[in-house]
Amino acid sequence: MYYLGEALLQQILQDEGEHELTELEETHREHLRETTQNLVEHRPPASPQEKQSFRISERFVELTVVSTNQFRLPSEDELIETGVKHEDCLQEKQRNLEQITLNKLFRFSRFVGCEPHAVMVTGVPGVGKTTLMQKFVYDWVIRKIYQRFSYVFFFKFRDLNQLEEVTFEKMILQKYSYLENDLDIILKDPQKLLFIFDGLDESKHKVDFKLSHVRNTKQPSNIGEIVASLVKQSLIKGCYILLTSRPTKLESVDIRVFQRIIEIMGFFSDERQRYFKVFFDNEEFSEKAFNAVKKNDILYTFCYIPSFCWILCTVLSLCTKDQPSSSKLCGESLPKTLTQLFVTFVANILSNHSPNQESVMAVLKCLGRMATYGMENQILVFDQLNLRSLEIITDNYLFSSFLIESHEPSVVAFLHLTVQEFFAALIHYISFDLKKLKQSLEEALLGGRCEIFLRFLSGLSDSNTRSMLKSQGTLSTDASKVVISWLKQNIKDALENKKCIKSKKRLLNLFYCLHETRNKLLVVESIGSTQCLDLSKVRLSPLDLAILAFILESCEETDQLDLESCNVQKEGLNKLVPALHTVKNLSLRYNLLKDSSCEDLASAIGTNKKLKKLDLSNNYLGGSQFFNLAEALSSPQCLIEELLLSKNDLTSDSCFHLVSAIKNNQHLRKIDLSTNKLEGLGLDDWKTALSNQACRLEELLLNRCELTSNCCINLAVLIEKTPTLKKLDLGNNHLAGPHFPKMMAALSNPECWIEELILRFNCLTHDSCIHLASAIKHNKSLRRLDLSGNRLEGDHFVDLITAVFGSECSIEELLLQNIGLTTSSCTKLTELASGEVIEPCLSKLDLSHNNLSNEDSNRLVKALLIKELIT
Structure with a gap:
């Protein structure tokens, strides 16, 4: 350990120290400075033709990066799954996840017990992988990080795709031609070399890390073999490699070759707010814009993606362009759904450019064909061969509003994956084809990675949303009817298969689609007014619960809502509570609710005149805030008949508040307090409350409550003085002892009407x-x-x-x-x-x-x- 500490110290000093550079090293750094010092942002609509350029040191907003060895299964949409994980990371990053900064990527890794030579950076589309790599190179150029490297080589797979068979040396010289005379000397000191390859998922060449065929720098090979050989250290042993990729790509490659894998989680709340401040010149307006977006759960959740933030801020600037920059943002005028956001984005671009309608429709059809082809073939970057096969020429200036050209203008990509998915959905409403639409719907649902595409299809079924594009031509109402009919049938099928986790997850995804439609009548027609909704054992994020709230509010009444083991916590519960007034039976068993949630639960009880059964078993509600929940039970508005609070860390103090609250409750028939630490239960209070004429309690469950023989004295009085009590569960306690006969004597009393007595495991x-x-x-x-x-x-x-x-x-x-x-x-x-x-x-x-x-x-x-x- 002492040796490791000494080595680490020397490495840190070397990375941070000032070293005299050769003329060639200066030339190389200057070249990289020119290509990385500016952040180029796509120009917003109605702005000058030139793209906007900013100093990366001024515009860059720090991204949250964590060290992880876990990757998602292919059953989830990348963007949605990361949105869920993003909130979890807030709690977990201090315990299970190691937050990591750029200057530590190649430091000693405790997971593999060595200094990493190959590092993988992963993250969903648009989360900032390329920008982070650009910042990494720029920080190296200005001597901020990793001065142990004499040369850093930065490549993008979308550019390397243009190369067929090439030698390793020619691959370098193709981009860094000024190194031609000295490259042999440079490669002889591999420990001072770092190679960065950005966008593994965009590579058209197969990269198989199990193989490493290339062992000579002059050996012609394809790019995939060269990269694999570098990572496996067979080409130039001792060099350092940094790759980026989408998570889904890593499902098909051998990731064991990487000594460190990190994931970019994007923006947390503070970083999102800073992005808004950086985007808008006016601080007052940026704050109001951010607060307005924060009220919309879906839009705010997707703000963890920098690219999405750009689209959202662009739309906000367009929505308020005719108002003073400091004016109050009108919540009613802002998009309410993901579909409305993208429709607004596209509509404003088209209206600002004001071309003729025929030209616009032609461009939209081309974009739709591109997007559909890309989705079907998992293509994000389109080369000239792709474009020619689709008969698409991108010289119309409208294309530049939705597509990004590479440094080499021969390849293009959509601004963001969601933009591609939006156009893939929109084309079905522009050029309606019944067979193709049905096929797209079924393939998207079965594929499990096209939830956002389905949401766009659903959102466009809303006539008000479609009307935002009416100036560009009529969108098909037939497509809308097909989508709505498909939604109804699939929701029905998912509801009928209630016990299957897969069906429950599918149902939740369909709820998102219903939310996009903003059609409450459709919700009622799809679900029914007295439906049992069972999402038990499906991990629900706060956003999921906000969507569920919309579904519940759309229904007049829901017989049963089962959210057992759904990871419901305070934030999510807060979003759900306003909609619980429609639920008759609610189960929140086995969640992570703490006593801080008692106020929200109390609110749900106080506003719900239908709730008959509330199951809160296996949570952590015992604590100083429990009195809020207890007081709600005493409200005349409370009609709960069955309250289950087993295994909640309740104490005798908790019971004091509970007893006081139910003293005059005429509706409560059953209370389950099993598996709580109720020794010294305060049974004096219980017997007083339950003997009150207003109380109609019939079942009292005190299983595993650490009761002893001393409790039998008060239990005896409770039995005698509670004429309505029919069932008493005292199992798994320790009632054997000198006072047990007193409780048995109470059972002999003519005033005792107990029908069921449980005394199992009482010694x-x-x-x-x-x-x-x-x-x-x-x-x-x-x-x-x-x-x-x-x-x-x-x-x-x-x-x-x-x-x-x-x-x-x-x-x-x-x-x-x-x-x-x-x-x-x-x-x-x-x-x-x-x-x-x-x-x-x-x-x-x-x-x-x-x-x-x-x-x-x-x-x-x-x-x-x-x-x-x-x-």
């Missing part, structure tokens, strides 16, 4: 059987008794059995699992059943897990005239 012994037998003889209401898991076998067990088979007993169901039953007791049971006794009420007797012999079991079956005997 009861055969001595307890005497008191149990007495209670059974005198109680006229008890129908079900569970004594499983206690060690009842012994001298007094016979008293219990005699009482059960006596004429006074009203028990219909007796559970005696795992009580240590012996052959002697089994014989006694048989004798009692065969003797001259009145036939008991008992219809079910469970004696399982008692290790009875086959002989004992057979005798019992013959002797006991019981409908259901389990042995």
